[in-house]
Amino acid sequence: MVEGLRPDIPVYVKRNARAKRVWLKMRAGLGLEIVLPDHVSQTEIPYILKRHGEWITKQHAAQWARGEAPGQSILPDVISLAFLQQEYGVHITTGSCAQLSLEQTHVQMILPSKQEDLGTRLLQNFLKYCARKHLIPYCQEVAQEVGIIIGRVSIRNQSTRWGSCSAQHNISLNAKLLFLPRPLVRHVILHELCHVAHQNHGPQFWSALQALDVETQVHDQALRQAWDELPLWSRV
Ligand SMILES: [Zn+2]
Numbered sequence: 001m002v003e004g005l006r007p008d009i010p011v012y013v014k015r016n017a018r019a020k021r022v023w024l025k026m027r028a029g030l031g032l033e034i035v036l037p038d039h040v041s042q043t044e045i046p047y048i049l050k051r052h053g054e055w056i057t058k059q060h061a062a063q064w065a066r067g068e069a070p071g072q073s074i075l076p077d078v079i080s081l082a083f084l085q086q087e088y089g090v091h092i093t094t095g096s097c098a099q100l101s102l103e104q105t106h107v108q109m110i111l112p113s114k115q116e117d118l119g120t121r122l123l124q125n126f127l128k129y130c131a132r133k134h135l136i137p138y139c140q141e142v143a144q145e146v147g148i149i150i151g152r153v154s155i156r157n158q159s160t161r162w163g164s165c166s167a168q169h170n171i172s173l174n175a176k177l178l179f180l181p182r183p184l185v186r187h188v189i190l191h192e193l194c195h196v197a198h199q200n201h202g203p204q205f206w207s208a209l210q211a212l213d214v215e216t217q218v219h220d221q222a223l224r225q226a227w228d229e230l231p232l233w234s235r236v
Pocket residue numbers: 191195201
């Protein structure tokens with residue numbers, strides 16, 4: 001434990017020869033990561049922590065509020081699906097057989113004790129179920145509206161992309177899109193629809209997308225930020 005830091009925040013130190021300066025990152029479920037360039041000695045760490053003490057405390061409090069601080073259970077109390085403008089309360093009880101059921105706006109989960117990973121998997125399946133029910137028809141509706149013919153639409157829980165479009169014009173959407181507001185989901189769908197005619201990200205692709213969504217740049221920026229705000233349980 002590094003002196004001068006709250007004992008409940010674990011610290012990990014990494015070396016990166018290419019780093020030009022010290023980087024701090026509060027990692028969900030893990031703690032504080034400090035990246036040191038070669039020219040900074042480990043003995044600097046207490047001073048670094050002191051200098052950024054306020055930032056660290058603020059980040060930790062925000063992480064705690066999201067239920068993602070180290071040692072906290074990552075299973076949520078509430079699931080907010082912005083696309084549906086719907087909140088689901090999550091109620092967990094202990095039992096021998098893992099199970100999830102949905103009663104209107106309540107998710108009931110039975111979990112064998114300390115089986116948090118099982119809980120995350122059940123919730124991810126729930127997310128995929130909601131995505132199949134709501135995102136697939138929405139994607140078909142948008143395609144029809146802009147007059148682009150597509151193949152099948154499927155739902156996955158990809159870890160690095162919001163969607164994809166195959167050479168056969170089948171579209172795959174990330175279940176985590178449900179956490180985003182409708183205009184952003186529409187943008188992702190329009191992006192994939194433009195790949196039907198343009199397989200790459202060339203100038204023709206971008207002008208086609210711009211024609212369908214004048215706020216393309218704003219939406220792309222918001223989508224990049226949205227990755228960091230996704231609940232931890234949906235991306236482990
Ligand atoms: Zn693309």
